[in-house]
Amino acid sequence: MYNVQVYVTYKDSVLDPQGQAVQGAIQRLGFEGISQMRIGKFFEMQVTGTDQATVIEKVEAICDRLLxxxxxxxYRYDVQLVEDAK
Known part of the structure; x- marks a missing residue:
C-alpha cells in the first residue's frame, strides 16, 4: 500500500484572486516579506498497487480526470510506500 499526497495549484499564468486577497490580509496584519501567495488544494489517499509505477499511473489518471x-x-504528488505493521 502507498500513501499519496497530491497538491493542486493554479498554473503560474492563471490569476489567483483568493491568493491575492490572503496576501493583502497578511500585509494589513503587519507581516512583511511575504509575496506570491497562491492558494491550492491538498488531497491525501492510500492506494493499493503491486508496484510504484502502477500506483503513479493510477494517481495521474485520477488527477487528470477529477482532481x-x-x-x-x-499538480504534483508524493508517493510513499507504507510498510506493513507487524
Missing amino acids: ANPNMEQ
Whole structure:
C-alpha cells in the first residue's frame, strides 16, 4: 500500500484572486516579506498497487480526470510506500 499526497495549484499564468486577497490580509496584519501567495488544494489517499509505477499511473489518471482542471491547474504528488505493521 502507498500513501499519496497530491497538491493542486493554479498554473503560474492563471490569476489567483483568493491568493491575492490572503496576501493583502497578511500585509494589513503587519507581516512583511511575504509575496506570491497562491492558494491550492491538498488531497491525501492510500492506494493499493503491486508496484510504484502502477500506483503513479493510477494517481495521474485520477488527477487528470477529477482532481485538477488541466486548463487552469497543475499538480504534483508524493508517493510513499507504507510498510506493513507487524
